[in-house]
Amino acid sequence: MITKNKKALCIMSGGMDSTLSAYMMKKIGYDIIAVHFNYAQRTQDKELSCFHAICDELGVLNRYVIDLDFFAQIGASALTDENIAVPTGGLEEGVPVTYVPFRNGIFLSIAAAIAEKEGAEAISIGVVEEDSSGYPDCRESYIKSMEQSINLGTKDETKIEIFMPxxxxxxxxxxxxAVELNTPLHLTWSCYKDEDKACGVCDSCRLRLNGFKLAGVKDPIEYQ
Incomplete structure (x- = not known):
């Protein structure tokens, strides 16, 4: 049973998965604090506008927007390096070129610092292991190990649970x-490539479109 005023720091990209995770945390009684990361991704402006629109809909007043420009310097990902094309030919074998090196580890580390400062008992992250693009930092075992490290590296009285619903x-x-919880899917963005209309052919768009198709639900966003 969640007591009143327990706080959850929700990592929110503006995408469908992290949005639903935040709605699920609110449903079980947490007050939501939201954090969004600008990390020089191709659709940074669109994702940020989606984040704020979703927070408005969810009634989140306490929001953090963190700029991480070093990801562009590192490169090595099609999301942050303009010289690497975003694949559009279907899901790749192994870890795809859209993987951003240790992104979720960095996000969780910063989220832990904010959660400790805010006195939050929980962090939520919208990782999906089975149906994701094959990113190693979306595995349950990895997130659990980060939870342990976060609690070892913070004050003794800080106890943070990472939720990955x-x-x-x-x-x-x-x-x-998401439909069941009346999540504003029309405000979410999944496309890796474009900010006006979703491309429909990148890995993320393909996963999203297939999910809607199998669920028998019409995707409310526009595609090219």
Missing amino acids: LVHLKKSQIVQK
């Missing part, structure tokens, strides 16, 4: 759950 769901189940 979608980790074992398929995309179609995520769509169904």
Whole structure:
């Protein structure tokens, strides 16, 4: 049973998965603090505008927007390096070029600092293990190890649980759950490439579209 005024820091990208995770945290009684990361990704401006629109809908007043420009310097990902093309030919074998090196580890580390400062008992992250693009930092075992490290590296009185409510769901189940919770799917963005209309052919768009198709629900965003 969640007591009143327990706080959860929700990592929110503006995408469908992290948005649903935040709605699920609110449903079980947490007050939501939101954090968003600008990390020089191709659709940075669109994701930021989606984040704020979703927070408005969710009634989140306490928001953090963190700029991480070093990801562009590192490169090595199609999301942050303009010299690497975003794949559009279907899901790749192994870890795809859209993987951003240790992104979720960095996000969780910063989220832990904010959570400790805010006195939050929980962090939520919308990782999906089974139906994701094959990113190593979306695995349940990895997130659990980060939870342990965070609690070892913070004050003794700081006890933070990392929630990953979608980790074992398929995309179609995520769509169904989002509809059930009246999540504003029309405000979410998944495309890796474009900010005006979603491309429909990158890995993320393909996963999203297939999830809606299998769920028997129409995707409310525009595609090219």
